[in-house]
Amino acid sequence: MNRQNLFFVVLVVLLIVGIAIFQLTMPPTLRGTVIEPPKPMPNFTLQSANGPVSLSDFRGKIVVLYFGYTSCPDVCPTTLASLRQALNDLGEKADEVQLVFVAVDWQKDTPERVASYLDAFHPDFVGLSGTQEQIDAVTKDFFIFYQINPPDENGYYTVDHTATMQVLDREGRLMLTWPYGLTADELLDDLKVLVRK
Amino acid sequence: MKKTLFGFVLFAVLLAACASGEPMHDMGMQHDESAGMQMDDKPAMSAGGLEIYGPKAMAGKIGQTTGGFLTIKNTGAAADRLLSASCGAAMMTQVHETVMDGDVMKMREVEAIEIPAGGMVELKHGGYHIMLMDLKQDVKAGETTACTLKFENAGEVTVELKVMSR
Numbered sequence: 001m002n003r004q005n006l007f008f009v010v011l012v013v014l015l016i017v018g019i020a021i022f023q024l025t026m027p028p029t030l031r032g033t034v035i036e037p038p039k040p041m042p043n044f045t046l047q048s049a050n051g052p053v054s055l056s057d058f059r060g061k062i063v064v065l066y067f068g069y070t071s072c073p074d075v076c077p078t079t080l081a082s083l084r085q086a087l088n089d090l091g092e093k094a095d096e097v098q099l100v101f102v103a104v105d106w107q108k109d110t111p112e113r114v115a116s117y118l119d120a121f122h123p124d125f126v127g128l129s130g131t132q133e134q135i136d137a138v139t140k141d142f143f144i145f146y147q148i149n150p151p152d153e154n155g156y157y158t159v160d161h162t163a164t165m166q167v168l169d170r171e172g173r174l175m176l177t178w179p180y181g182l183t184a185d186e187l188l189d190d191l192k193v194l195v196r197k
Numbered sequence: 198m199k200k201t202l203f204g205f206v207l208f209a210v211l212l213a214a215c216a217s218g219e220p221m222h223d224m225g226m227q228h229d230e231s232a233g234m235q236m237d238d239k240p241a242m243s244a245g246g247l248e249i250y251g252p253k254a255m256a257g258k259i260g261q262t263t264g265g266f267l268t269i270k271n272t273g274a275a276a277d278r279l280l281s282a283s284c285g286a287a288m289m290t291q292v293h294e295t296v297m298d299g300d301v302m303k304m305r306e307v308e309a310i311e312i313p314a315g316g317m318v319e320l321k322h323g324g325y326h327i328m329l330m331d332l333k334q335d336v337k338a339g340e341t342t343a344c345t346l347k348f349e350n351a352g353e354v355t356v357e358l359k360v361m362s363r
Contacts, residue, residue: 073264075302078322120363163302
């Protein structure tokens with residue numbers, strides 16, 4: 001091998017190694033909004049159909065926290081169905097991810113009602129309810145806006161609420177938020193990165 | 198010497214391939230799942246110049262609230278307005294619109310939805326939808342559930358909504 005060839009080979013190798021190092025050290029791009037550094041979040045305990053559940057029960061798992069209400073026919077089911085699809089596509093690793101749904105409609109959403117609602121989506125989804133004081137405290141801690149609107153003449157009402165999903169890391173720190181409207185594939189892309197950590 | 202060099206190049210290429218594999222896997226092959234409501238070839242129902250396509254509802258259990266979705270096409274020369282809806286399976290039916298105010302999801306009952314002459318309105322996720330509130334009975338996937346839509350000009354039009362699993 002002559003000197004010129006050797007020089008060329010070395011150049012190619014350096015280039016490839018350079019690209020490799022760049023790829024490995026660059027944090028992968030996520031679809032959601034990354035919270036850097038991850039923010040430690042307060043614990044809470046609310047009621048599930050199977051008894052009280054605390055956020056800290058899920059340490060070691062990645063928790064996807066979503067606030068909604070069971071009379072929500074549109075945005076909530078779309079979000080939950082997208083996440084279910086993403087978890088199904090994630091395969092075995094889906095065991096490391098826990099969805100926790102907090103029902104903000106404390107007037108109507110009993111633990112049983114929430115469980116029955118979530119059951120239609122995924123058997124492993126956990127649904128939680130609380131008193132007005134508890135829901136007010138948790139939503140405040142997690143920067144969630146909600147408002148139960150005045151009922152109409154027949155007693156029916158809607159609830160406005162932040163439709164963002166929040167992702168907590170294995171130590172319970174807020175590390176990512178997903179805006180409403182991401183597709184199952186986009187959620188899956190992020191989940192693949194999250195479970196590798 | 199030559200062999201070692203070759204081995205090193207191979208190693209480097211493999212390393213680069215591994216590293217770039219994951220983050221770049223979806224470049225250029227984005228498949229779009231948000232293509233919106235599937236347009237059936239034939240309208241499920243037509244009356245008074247209006248054609249209704251793809252009527253569907255999401256499954257729900259007794260006491261729950263669920264959504265109904267469809268597309269209304271106006272082939273007539275005059276605009277029409279959807280004034281209300283009534284579904285036999287629900288204690289109460291309302292027509293709602295979902296509005297995103299920043300990150301906050303809001304649903305509001307709408308007075309009427311105008312379908313312009315020659316135009317089309319989609320009742321779909323994230324927009325207008327029929328609210329089947331406080332279901333009197335389980336509405337199961339695979340079945341159909343009837344709703345009557347009341348229009349200003351076309352009058353009452355009954356459509357069968359195909360129930361989809363959640």
